[in-house]
Amino acid sequence: MAADSTPLIISQADSAESDINTLPCLEKRLPSLDSNIERCIGDFGWSQFIQSIFVSMAWIFDAQQTFISIFTDAHPTWHCTTRLGDESCNSVSNICHLPKNSWSWDWPNHISIISDWSLECTSSIVTGLPASSFFMGCLVGGFVLASLADSSLGRKNMLFLSCLMMSLSSMLTVFSANIWIYSALRFLCGFFRSTIGTCALVLATELVGKSWRGQVGVIGFFCFTLGFLSLPAMAYMNRGSSWRSLYLWTSIPALFYTILVHFFVRESPRWLFVRGREVEAMATLRSIASFNPSTSSTRDFSRSVSLDPQETGNPNLYSAFKILLQKRWAFRRLSAVMVIGFGVGLVYYGMPLGLGNLKFNLYLSVTFNALSELPSSLFTFFLIGKLNRKSSVLVFTTISGVCSILCVLKGNVWIRLQIALELVSFFSACTAFNILLIFTIEMFPTCVRNSAMSLVRQALVLGGVLCPMLVAVGREYGFASYGVFGIVIGCCGMFAVCLPETRGRALCDTMEEEEHAEVSSLDHAKALVISW
Template sequence: MADSTQLLSQDNSAKSGSTQPPDQKHLPSLDSRIERFIGDFGWAQFLQAVLVSIAWIFDGQQTFISVFTDARPTWHCTDQLGDESSSSCDAVSDICRLPRNSWAWDWPAHTSIISEWSLECAASIVTGLPASSFFMGCLVGGLVLATLADSSLGRKNMLFLTCLTMSLSSLLTVFSINIWIYSALRFVCGFFRSTIGTCSLVLATEIVGKRWRGQVGVMGFFCFTIGFLSLPAVAYMNIGLSWRYLYLYTSIPGIIYSVLVRLFVHESPRWLFVRGREEEAMATLKSIANNSNLTWSFSGLSLFEQETGNDNIFSSMKILLEKRWALRRLSAIMVMGFGMGMVYYGMPLGLGDLAFNLYLSVTFNALSELPSSLVTFFLVGKLNRKSSIIVFTSLSGVCCIMCGLKGEEWRRLQIGVELVSFFSACTATNILFIFTIELFPTLVRNSAMSMVRQALVLGGVFSPMLVAVGRGDGFSPYMVFGLVIGCCGLFAICLPETRGRALCDTMEEEERNEKATCNGVGDV
């Protein structure tokens, strides 16, 4: 059967008396050919998506592990100095104002880095250094590694290498002897962790058709929630034991998983096609797709002008920044990501300051990600990206500000409004990731996703310091979190709506969609 789109294009060219170049004929895109070949969602695609999404579990564990390892332990007064001194001790809430022998930790000193290394009276910049070092490592790693998955390494190899090195650096953290070495290893861990979620999300969504793209993307969010939720369980079983065991329990499974990725995960067929590796792409599609008519589906692929670019690791970033429309989109989503990152990473770090049990607080926050993922999973096909982000960021901002209000009546409501705020921030972040995938073509998609995640992490860099300062002088970081996420969410107004739109693979294809949308024609 002839391709009607090609025939129509040829007929129009004949009538106009001119010959258009291939990229102007509006031939079937790579996306439409892959969609036609992949068919319905099958077991092979499901298993690949699940295996790739599991990486988010280890991502979530390393992101929030410092909530327990770096926690300030509870303490009690001793009666070694007599009843009078003991009464004086009970009236003081700051242990730095008490003699060292008048109080003691409730648990052994090795349960937290604060008690093991006697950091209870250290400056907030010192106690917040490990967490900030981790997020700073994420920021630097994202900038350095962002384009490797789009250029030379590909999605699969990048996922394997970053997950393996993150887990190995986490394992080495067990041998830290002071906060400086500990902070340096947390920086290394964050550096390699920076692109794990990005590679996992992009790879999972590129092996399925657009009908299941949103649902498959949400699988990663579920796995991240599982990783987050596993931490209070592991930490509770580890009560009284060294904080080093938490790193041991989370790093070894990550190393084993990395080997499984290397052996069983397939590379993205879209990336292989865009890089000109057609034989490998077709072999991958044969192994994961339901349609066996591969030769027919891709017989005209040579007519599709591929943009392989060059092999420079920053080539995709250069392509991304050269286009005004792409730069405008990237700037807007990075601003939104920064605001969401301050809340998403900052609120769990500040749970110790709420009048509520730390283990239950972390558990409730992790559980709130489940309904967030469910909302995204079931409604992603119906939710407009722009309006949803504005609504959820505004709700999160208002609840954040309510968390910072003083007074006994507000303290009773703190955990409730904190959970609503965190749920809203999680949902907005989930939608932002799906939105980013739809805004950028295959050639630069992973780089764009990496930049968005770096914006999230940049918000996380400031969060530990704000939380640490708030512990010392009563300053509430929640007020800042609320104002920032509420204002940043409004930048969604600057972006085009992408719900129900097909994925583009080249910058030219995306530009045609951009021009058609601006002219009121719709997607090409």
């Protein structure tokens, strides 16, 4: 899309003229940083498209590390090797109660950590430890690393560091000698993976205009689906090989991608301006606009944006968290989206991990779940501009909750419908996940946006921490997994009614702008009520 040829900076004369007979409110001031950047580089051009695609590819490797334990930590199938006199060895026997020489694994021992380290009779807490350790690492890493993207490192450098360390820790997992070392390395992988999705989403959306923000955000969800979908394919091709080879297949491409990020991805010009690094910001804008020859020569890039120092909100390390907690409106919004995020995360991460509990082929069920993310992303891509954020989150969390509860009902009819209900529940959770992340981006200003996004992601991951344990218990008590999933996401989704609608709004850059936008929306709502 062609960019507006209006210079990025409004002259002092224009500024003075615009101040005449105006009220001291933000919408009467100079155009916002959001609109100024759009005037400079356009709403959405080829350079922004390529950057958004490249940044969003990080989600592919994020998805692979998130769900890789479905195959590496799976309970392998087994068969009887001898026919005992009392015929006690059969397909429903507990192998922990059978003589070791009476049964054998269907595949070589090294295909899973369970058979490789003889964990078949170990407690569910121990066998679920690696998956829980990964999500616990995500939880801790989100709190430790989240604010760095808003403060000192920025979006690009944080993305580079996270991808690099995630791929290296995943590669080191190949050398694990026991489940304790393996769990520790999974914790490290989750720790550094925690900010990848957040940084990629925020960086991609800050490079484009508001009318394309939702669609660009969905590109990352498509890439996450591709990463998830690649796992059953790689696992099937390596079904007779060691579980360690699956970590190599995912970590080496991620390492090469990290190198490309360092050389080809640009930092967010919006973040650079807010941090006061105007020279770098102008260089980035000039580079982006250079892809449009018809306008690049008409712009004056020698001048910088004049932001009020009191408005930049320029937070230091972890001060973004303090700002979010101090502002009453910000804390209210953050609390509501984190509660919703917890419920969505429990289902989003728990459903795939619990597929082994269903009477269905594991490779096919994981493939179907991964494929269900594709229509979810397409749905979000084409309709995000028309969807109200609040009502959409409420509807999809409710549908997901109802279908998840129905998955545990007994009877021949429900057994036939079980996988279909599971897919509908997962599709609804995926769609709620997508909309919730875009909703969060639109609710918080640039100076704290990445930190707010990270906290919401932490709430999602907290659900991921708990779901492996629920899945393990659900092997004996079905309601403990899918039943609990449904109740939690249904109740948490109700908190959407506490949030403001953000569809069609411009992104704010400072806390003051966002406060004023909220006051204006409340005044408008009161005026409508009075007029009615």
